[in-house]
Amino acid sequence: MDLRYSPEDQAFREEVRTFIQQNLPADIRERSRNGYGFRKEDIVSWQRILNKKGWAAYSWPKEYGGPGWTPTQRMIFQEEIMMGNAPEVSGFNITMIGPVLMQFGTQAQKDHFLPRAANIDDWWCQGFSEPGAGSDLASLKTAAVRDGDHYVVNGQKIWTSTAHHADWCFVLVRTDPHAKKRQEGISFILVDMKTPGITVRPIISIDGSHHLNEVFFDNVRVPVENRIYEENRGWDVAKFLLGNERTGIARLGKSKERLEYAKELAREVQQNGKPLIEDPAFRRRAAQIAVDLKALELTQLRVVSAKKKEAGKPDPFSSILKIKGTELLQETSELVMDVGGPLAMPGWAKELAAMSNEPPYGPDWAPAMAGPYLMLRAASIYGGTNEIQKNILTKAVLGL
Amino acid sequence: MDFELSEDQRLLKDSISRLLSDTYGFAARRGYQQEANGWSKKTWDQYAELGLLGLPIAEEYGGFGGGPVDVMLVMEEIGRVLALEPYLASVVLGATAVKLAGSESQKSMLLSAVAVGQTKLAFAHGEQQARYDLNDVLTTAKRDGSTWLLDGTKSVVLHGDCADKLVISARTAGSRHDTGGVSLFLVDGSAKGLTRRGYAMRDGTRAAELALAGVRGELLGTADAGLPIVEHATQAGIAAMAAEVVGAMEAVHAMTLDYMRTRQQFGRAIGENQVMQHKAADMLIAMEQGRSMAMLASMMVDEPDADERRYNMSLAKVGVGQAGRAVTQAAVQMHGGIGMTEEYAVGHYFRRVMTFEHLWGDCAYHLAALAEEVA
Numbered sequence: 078m079d080l081r082y083s084p085e086d087q088a089f090r091e092e093v094r095t096f097i098q099q100n101l102p103a104d105i106r107e108r109s110r111n112g113y114g115f116r117k118e119d120i121v122s123w124q125r126i127l128n129k130k131g132w133a134a135y136s137w138p139k140e141y142g143g144p145g146w147t148p149t150q151r152m153i154f155q156e157e158i159m160m161g162n163a164p165e166v167s168g169f170n171i172t173m174i175g176p177v178l179m180q181f182g183t184q185a186q187k188d189h190f191l192p193r194a195a196n197i198d199d200w201w202c203q204g205f206s207e208p209g210a211g212s213d214l215a216s217l218k219t220a221a222v223r224d225g226d227h228y229v230v231n232g233q234k235i236w237t238s239t240a241h242h243a244d245w246c247f248v249l250v251r252t253d254p255h256a257k258k259r260q261e262g263i264s265f266i267l268v269d270m271k272t273p274g275i276t277v278r279p280i281i282s283i284d285g286s287h288h289l290n291e292v293f294f295d296n297v298r299v300p301v302e303n304r305i306y307e308e309n310r311g312w313d314v315a316k317f318l319l320g321n322e323r324t325g326i327a328r329l330g331k332s333k334e335r336l337e338y339a340k341e342l343a344r345e346v347q348q349n350g351k352p353l354i355e356d357p358a359f360r361r362r363a364a365q366i367a368v369d370l371k372a373l374e375l376t377q378l379r380v381v382s383a384k385k386k387e388a389g390k391p392d393p394f395s396s397i398l399k400i401k402g403t404e405l406l407q408e409t410s411e412l413v414m415d416v417g418g419p420l421a422m423p424g425w426a427k428e429l430a431a432m433s434n435e436p437p438y439g440p441d442w443a444p445a446m447a448g449p450y451l452m453l454r455a456a457s458i459y460g461g462t463n464e465i466q467k468n469i470l471t472k473a474v475l476g477l
Numbered sequence: 478m479d480f481e482l483s484e485d486q487r488l489l490k491d492s493i494s495r496l497l498s499d500t501y502g503f504a505a506r507r508g509y510q511q512e513a514n515g516w517s518k519k520t521w522d523q524y525a526e527l528g529l530l531g532l533p534i535a536e537e538y539g540g541f542g543g544g545p546v547d548v549m550l551v552m553e554e555i556g557r558v559l560a561l562e563p564y565l566a567s568v569v570l571g572a573t574a575v576k577l578a579g580s581e582s583q584k585s586m587l588l589s590a591v592a593v594g595q596t597k598l599a600f601a602h603g604e605q606q607a608r609y610d611l612n613d614v615l616t617t618a619k620r621d622g623s624t625w626l627l628d629g630t631k632s633v634v635l636h637g638d639c640a641d642k643l644v645i646s647a648r649t650a651g652s653r654h655d656t657g658g659v660s661l662f663l664v665d666g667s668a669k670g671l672t673r674r675g676y677a678m679r680d681g682t683r684a685a686e687l688a689l690a691g692v693r694g695e696l697l698g699t700a701d702a703g704l705p706i707v708e709h710a711t712q713a714g715i716a717a718m719a720a721e722v723v724g725a726m727e728a729v730h731a732m733t734l735d736y737m738r739t740r741q742q743f744g745r746a747i748g749e750n751q752v753m754q755h756k757a758a759d760m761l762i763a764m765e766q767g768r769s770m771a772m773l774a775s776m777m778v779d780e781p782d783a784d785e786r787r788y789n790m791s792l793a794k795v796g797v798g799q800a801g802r803a804v805t806q807a808a809v810q811m812h813g814g815i816g817m818t819e820e821y822a823v824g825h826y827f828r829r830v831m832t833f834e835h836l837w838g839d840c841a842y843h844l845a846a847l848a849e850e851v852a
Contacts, residue, residue: 078486078546079479080776340851357848364847368770368795375769379480397762467758468751475734475757477748 080375082149090153097161100126109162110338112413112445114286117242120164121197127166134171134195141179141191148381152325159330168325169201169239170194174247176321177265181306181314190267204234204248204268204292205315211236212465214249215259215312219294221250221266223301228252228266230274230297236459240277240290243270253309265311267303274298284451285424319461326395326460327377327402329370335409335449336366342416342442353416366408373401393473396466403456403463410450417446480772486550489532489543493554496523501558503822506681509561514639515675515683516561522594530568531592534576538588545713545778549720549771556724559822559829561682563597563636569717570635571598574644574710578661578698587642587663599640600714601631601687602707609838611708612656618647618694625649625662627692633836637685638675641666645689646707649700659703662694669693680828705783711837712790716774719797722833723771726764726801729808729826733757736812747811756811760804767800788850791843798840801830 082090105119127133135154137143146154158165175194178187193199210217219232230250240246246268256262268275274297280289306314340363343354353359380394414421420443457463471477482490500520509517524530533548534540541547548569555564568591575587575598590596607613616629627647637643643664650658664671672688698706734757737748747753774793780786805827809816816823834840 078482080772354851360848360851361844363851364844365795367847367851368792368799368844369766371773371789371792372766372769372796372800375773376765379765379769382480394765397765400762401766464755467755470758470761471754474761475754477734477737477754477757 080378086149086153089150090157093154093157094161096130096132097157097163100130101161101163105164106162109164111442112449114445114448115164117200117239120167121200123164124166124170124197128196133166134175134191135166136172137175137179137191137195141175141187142195149378152377152381155325155328156330156333159328160334162334167197167201169203170197170199172321172325173203173318174201174267177247177305177314177318180317181265183302185302186267186305199244200239200242202237202240202243202246202270204237204240204246206236207233208235212462214315215263217249217251217263219248219250220254221252221264221299223252224298226301227298228264228301228304230266230268230294230299232294234292234294235289236280237277237290237292238288240270240292241279241287246270246292247305249311249315252311256309260312262309263311263315264308265305265314266299267305268297268299269303272297272299282452283454284448286448286452288452327373327398328406329374329377329402332366332370332402332405332409335406335413336363336370339363339409339412339416342413346416346418359416362412366405366412369401369405369408373398373405376401393469396461396469396473399460400457400463400466403453406453406456407450410453414446414450417443421446482550486547489547490550490554492527493529493551494557496520496527497554497558497560501560503825506559506561510677510681515677515681516563516639520560521562524562524564525594529564530594533568534572534588534592538585539592540588545716545775548713548717549775552717552720553724553727556721556726556829557728559681559725559728559825563599563639563683565714565717565721566600566636566640567591567596567598570600570710570714571640571642571644573713574598574600574661574706575697577706577709578644578703580698583663583695583697596641597636597639599634599637599643599685600710601634601637601643601645602711603632603634604630605632607632609842610654611711612654612659612704614646614648614659615653616645616647616689618649618660618662621693625694625696627662627664627689627694629689631687631689633678634685634687635836636683637687638673638683639666643671643687644697645687645694646703647694656704658701659707660700661697661703661706663697664689664692664694678832680832681825682829682832708783708787712774712786713778715790715794715837716771716778718833718836719767719771719774719793722797722801722830723764723768725826725829726760726767726804729805729823730757730760730764732823733760733808733811740813753811756807760807763800763803767797767804770796770800788847791838791846794838794843795840795847798834798843801833802840805830 105123124133131144134143136151139145175191178190205214207217207219221228221230248266248268249263250266251262252264253262274295276293278291279287280291282288340354343359344352346353348356377398380392380398420439528541529551531540532543532551536542572588572591575584591598604615616627618625618627627645631645645662645664646659647662648658649660670690670692673685675683675685678684737753738746740747770793773789777786777789808823809827812823815821
């Protein structure tokens with residue numbers, strides 16, 4: 078047992094960090110640091126910079142154009158991306174549809190879609206959840222009926238992140254309404270978002286941002302060749318997808334970066350005539366977060382380096398990472414907002430700010446401090462709510 | 478980065494696990510508490526036979542040259558059955574102090590005696606007024622020819638009642654809170670002027686209060702340089718007992734799961750209730766986070782940079798302390814009334830973990846230390 082990073086891993090971290098420092102455009106970094114988030118073009122242009130370097134498809138094997146990194150290297154890469162305030166590589170493209178194509182796709186599907194996914198020539202979104210099928214995904218109702226060499230899709234998806242940016246959507250549809258088990262009548266298809274009959278309607282989140290959507294399918298014709306794997310076996314594909322690369326879900330680098338950001342601002346902000354960072358209550362809170370971050374970092378390393386892992390078989394321990402990771406994302410975003418105090422409270426509409434030349438209320442960093450706090454309440458809801466994660470642990474680890 | 482055990486480590490873990498599962502049933506443990514020293518002489522001899530007493534001692538002194546990870550494996554198994562013997566006190570705390578402070582001849586004599594089970598050590602540093610401050614030392618030592626005379630008291634000395642030799646800290650210069658001027662001494666358990674009041678702690682392990690009135694001691698290593706060694710030995714103790722807490726958490730978690738499967742209420746097992754399942758999942762999460770932090774502590778025992786070691790030990794002490802508290806409190810709660818009884822094992826684990834939290838700095842103490850580092 079040796080619990081230290083190898084010199085090779087340390088050198089790798091240094092290489093990634095240096096590359097990010099030298100190649101990430103300053104305005105993108107600043108928007109991230111200040112909590113304004115990334116614009117579509119930020120994400121695309123950064124992923125293309127990475128792709129030129131051969132790093133965009135960071136979790137892919139070499140034969141598909143990835144760098145062929147070890148699980149530890151992937152983890153280091155993601156952490157440095159987040160700590161460096163660079164946009165995270167598109168999860169839909171790289172860790173979701175990419176591995177699905179490699180595992181289940183036809184040669185033609187692989188040849189066409191994989192390079193485009195790496196370069197975000199196609200922006201992918203995920204059509205899984207429905208109004209009646211959230212954590213209980215298998216109860217989905219969106220129907221696909223065979224008509225010659227097409228499926229005709231009717232139904233509705235919801236909580237579809239970035240559907241308004243997307244070129245393509247991977248969708249779970251019901252192809253056999255009479256299957257004995259609900260899981261057995263589902264297929265996994267790829268839908269071009271420009272197909273007639275698709276309507277994307279925005280859902281504005283409590284932070285005022287447009288990230289989520291409803292997607293309506295009204296007699297949408299999808300070529301049968303866009304199905305992945307066999308008809309009615311889409312549940313296997315979905316399970317594979319959801320089980321892949323779950324370790325990144327802790328987003329530890331983001332929490333680390335936010336803690337440092339909170340401390341930096343706390344040196345600027347005054348309370349009782351002293352910098353807030355000298356307040357014992359603030360320091361105690363930061364110290365407790367440091368403890369929890371360290372524990373999660375080591376637990377994540379244990380999961381990542383666990384041997385005998387099968388691709389597509391989720392390690393149930395990744396549920397621990399999801400729960401603790403999202404709790405830390407929430408705690409650090411709370412800390413940042415609390416440093417802002419009253420200055421974090423004025424409303425701020427992204428679209429308005431973009432259109433007008435008026436300066437924000439208060440310092441530059443103030444307007445967007447509450448946004449991530451609000452948005453990250455979703456962290457314990459998405460990707461399987463933290464309660465569902467506990468159900469998984471109960472069954473898969475505890476055997477109850 | 479490698480979390481796998483080596484072949485030797487797996488064998489070590491298996492052999493101690495086999496020994497303790499044979500000898501340390503809950504009823505047997507209560508019997509051992511009634512023995513003369515409050516622990517099992519026979520099991521101690523078996524530790525010696527297996528080589529466990531020389532595990533972290535260098536080969537040149539008759540040991541096996543093992544490291545903190547090997548100690549961690551032993552302590553996890555000790556924690557799993559709540560073994561009562563003075564492994565932590567003698568092989569970890571005492572031997573670490575001798576290893577770090579002693580002259581060549583002192584190491585040669587003492588460590589080889591510890592390795593074969595001939596000598597039991599205890600580490601006597603804490604004093605009643607000191608709480609968790611390692612630099613708060615009032616006990617004094619004055620030179621008297623080639624030896625020294627010690628005066629003062631020592632408090633909550635783990636297994637101080639049965640130790641053959643005690644490593645005792647005393648002030649040879651400076652005043653109460655000075656970080657310099659602390660020295661370590663070897664004192665014979667039967668030394669004249671030494672009074673030992675032994676007692677069982679809340680968790681059933683033994684400790685003692687020491688009174689020293691002109692007790693003759695032999696300087697361990699060099700004078701006035703003792704505090705960094707006290708700190709380092711204490712950190713070895715934190716890491717070892719953190720691993721013990723991991724074993725204890727595993728044991729209570731397994732007991733709780735068993736109980737959830739068997740205990741019927743309202744016509745079904747209580748484990749079928751989601752509210753109980755989620756509590757059990759919370760216990761698992763806390764336990765795994767605690768295990769990670771116990772690994773951190775073991776990893777840091779040999780860290781040469783004292784600041785780095787201190788910071789990470791504080792992280793680990795808080796992490797394991799909070800995890801241990803959460804897991805054992807939940808175990809008692811989920812067992813209901815039976816968890817409150819002396820006849821049932823859960824409450825004993827609960828108290829062992831409680832002891833860990835209140836030795837060498839509790840969570841609040843170490844959080845405050847970490848908070849000082851926030852800048």
